[in-house]
Amino acid sequence: MRPFPTFLLAATVALPLVAAAPAGPMQIEHPWSRPAVQGSNGVGYVSVTNTGKTSDVLLSVSTPAAQRVEMHRSMVMNGVAMMHPVEGGLPIPAGTTAAFAPSGYHLMLIGLKQPLALGARFPMTLKFQKAGAVTVQFQVEAGAAAPMAGMRH
Ligand SMILES: [Cu+2]
Secondary structure, three states: OOOOHHHOEEOOOOOOOOOOEOEOEEEEEEEEEOOEOOOOOEEEEEEEEEOOOOOEEEEEEEOOOEEEEEEEEEEEEOOEEEEEEOOOOEEEOOOEEEEEOOOOEEEEEEEEOOOEOOOOEEEEEEEEOOOEEEEEEEEEOOOOOOOOOOOOO
């Protein structure tokens, strides 16, 4: 299904950077994950701002820590929490932020090859259509629970 455009937040003010990685026009902030056991699925959250002048697309994400990574969107339908895969990449227009955060878009780590222990760090590579591949370290944090009941991610 097509991504719903509410995740796009106009970045009209300069925000202070937290654990930012230089990635050309892509400003990547607060890459984090939750504790999970080997063999299960993990989750990744990150904020990606396109500071460039042209639109870009987040095509895919990969990590040596899992068999594959999918982009998902959490939503509630008829009172039931569900997740849908984002097909065809996630467009990030110039000057906007794609926010992967609890109860919204998230990165789903399918088939963890290693446990994700609290405090550990692991690399994830974000592949953009124009900005190319960008590898950032995700930190395993306790984080806040998903604000919506029944929603795990
Ligand atoms: Cu998911």
